[in-house]
Amino acid sequence: MKPNFIIATVFIALAASAMPFFAPVPSQILISVAQAAETEQTATFDVPSMTCALCPVTVGKAMEGVAGVKSVTVDFDARTATVVFDPAMTTIEAIGTASANAGYPAVVRG
């Protein structure tokens, strides 16, 4: 009984730890995991050249393509992109450059 329970617990723990890398999970879970590890930073960029509803898709894909970027939330109405990233893996400059290379210069706020 008890060994089976331990094996099941380990399996669930392994599956849970692998999930962020292999399956889409709600971003809230990703954020809470990242905060626990203290390896995340959030930056908001002004992206004034977004002119239509498809622009945020391009901006989001460009920024998400940067290794270390965990999530991108683009607000078309506000012309902003909020990026959660691992500062050990990438930089605000690299994320802004990726957006600029896709045709949308992004200037970090603050």
Ligand SMILES: [Cu+2]
């Ligand atoms: Cu557009």
